[in-house]
Each structure stands twice: as structure tokens, then as C-alpha cells.
Amino acid sequence: MSKIGVIGAGKWGSALAFALGQENEVYITSRTPRDVENFVSLEEILKLEYLVIAIPAQQISSWLEDNFVFNNQKILVAAKGIEATTGRFLNDIYKPYVPDENIAFLSGPSFAAEVIKSLPTALVINSHNENLSAKFATFFPPFIKTYTSTDVMGAEVAGAYKNVIAIAAGICEGLGLGKNAAASLISRGLVEMQRFGYVYGAKEESFVGLSGAGDLFLTASSTMSRNFRVGLGIAQGKSQKEILKELGEVAEGIGTTYALNKIAKNKDLYLPIATEVYKMLEGEDPHISLKNFLSN
Numbered sequence: 001m002s003k004i005g006v007i008g009a010g011k012w013g014s015a016l017a018f019a020l021g022q023e024n025e026v027y028i029t030s031r032t033p034r035d036v037e038n039f040v041s042l043e044e045i046l047k048l049e050y051l052v053i054a055i056p057a058q059q060i061s062s063w064l065e066d067n068f069v070f071n072n073q074k075i076l077v078a079a080k081g082i083e084a085t086t087g088r089f090l091n092d093i094y095k096p097y098v099p100d101e102n103i104a105f106l107s108g109p110s111f112a113a114e115v116i117k118s119l120p121t122a123l124v125i126n127s128h129n130e131n132l133s134a135k136f137a138t139f140f141p142p143f144i145k146t147y148t149s150t151d152v153m154g155a156e157v158a159g160a161y162k163n164v165i166a167i168a169a170g171i172c173e174g175l176g177l178g179k180n181a182a183a184s185l186i187s188r189g190l191v192e193m194q195r196f197g198y199v200y201g202a203k204e205e206s207f208v209g210l211s212g213a214g215d216l217f218l219t220a221s222s223t224m225s226r227n228f229r230v231g232l233g234i235a236q237g238k239s240q241k242e243i244l245k246e247l248g249e250v251a252e253g254i255g256t257t258y259a260l261n262k263i264a265k266n267k268d269l270y271l272p273i274a275t276e277v278y279k280m281l282e283g284e285d286p287h288i289s290l291k292n293f294l295s296n
Contacts, residue, residue: 170231
């Protein structure tokens, strides 16, 4: 039995704490105190050797700067996204604080609500340190099948980009464009994020496996997905502020869309779906934007 600290007590952090707690001694903390089992202070959590950090991508940079003290901890990053203001991937954000051999990234199709119910799930643990991936894999309960990979960039790109495609899919659903259009959008989205990943040296197998296609198909086809619900809200003519207020939680695809727009301009990349999602987040009529994309 290992001692593991989970930082971030939102739905996903809580679900991971539940899962890992089946066979380990798990403690959890967050910015605001929670009345949950084994809730302890951040200071206590940071003393543990194994940490799971479930802080959203748009918040992690400031959190690390203000709170993190490295003491040779082994870290599993459980967020997905690209920093909107800088276009940095999570591995870039963590790099000044944690060496590559001490960090791994979690990917794959996984709704927190189903993990809490102990429903069958498959995940990928990605790290340049194969021994670290294998060690983290031993912490998960039998209902979660774990695989390991060294393709950190593939997992990062797929995990972030699929949220943007999910917003587009939610818009497609909200506009009543049909299942043919949805299938076209999602399959073209897979090609788009794969093409984007190649720019960063990502491997093909990450996009056709759990980290890519698996997570994309899940996130872009269900109202359990926050990003899909963002798309539904856009289709209904709601503002970002209204949508996020109704969600009551972070939708990583919004920040990632802005990051991709920045990267596309800087690197002169063709990202048609991400570009249309950006336009719609900025107020362009989804009836015009998405229909134009699907007809071209």
C-alpha cells in the first residue's frame, strides 16, 4: 500500500482519489477546504513521494509559482489542455519545476462520473521515464486498465485538442445538423489534431489509440462532456459567461481553443475546425460558421 496525494478536489481529482484509494492510502487537498475523507493541508500533501495533480491547465502555472516546492516527488499530471495566454503545453509549464524523469501524464477516455461508479475504464500513463509510468500503473484498481507510453507530446496534443473538437461537435448537435455531419466533423477533427501533433513530434499510435481516438469519441459525443455542453450553449446563442456560469466548472476546450489560435498564427498552421470554434467563441454566428465548414 502506497501513500498518494491528490491535489485538486474537483470532480476529476475526487474520482481519481476514489479510484486510487481502493488499494492505497490516499490524501486529498484543494484551494478551499472540503468536508471529505482524508482531506489534509497542501503542506502535508507535498511531503508525500507520489502526487497526482488535477489542477486545470489554465491555473497550473500560477499555482506552481505560488505553491509548489520540489522535493523529489513523483508526479502524475491529470489535467489536459494548452495554456491560452502563452500556447505552452503542460510539460513545458512543469519543466522548470519538475525534471522529466519525475513526471508522467494521464490520458485516455474517462468521465469522472463513471470512475466514481467503478465502471470499466482504460487509461494511458505517459512519461519519458518508463519505470515511473509502470509504477503509477500499479496504483490503479482492477476496474481501470492501464497502459503506458513514452509519447508525452502525443498524449498532450490529443488530450487538449479533443476538447476543442468536442465543442464543435456540441455545436453541431445543438444546431440539429444530424449524425452524418457529426461523424464527418469528429473524423476530420481526428485528422486535424493528428496533423497538428506531427508538428511537435507526436507519434501516430497516440492518435489512433486511447489517448486520441478513444478520448475524442467519448468527449465529442456525450452531454456528460463539459466541452460538448459548451458547444450546445454556443448553438443556443449563449455567451461564454452564461455557459460557464451554467456549467459551474472549468471547460478546458475554451482556453485550448485560444491557445491553438495563437499557435496557428505564429506557426502559420492550417487548423480549420479549431479556427471556426475560435470564431464562434468570439461571437460569430454558429449557423454560418459551422455550416460553412461542413459544406467545404
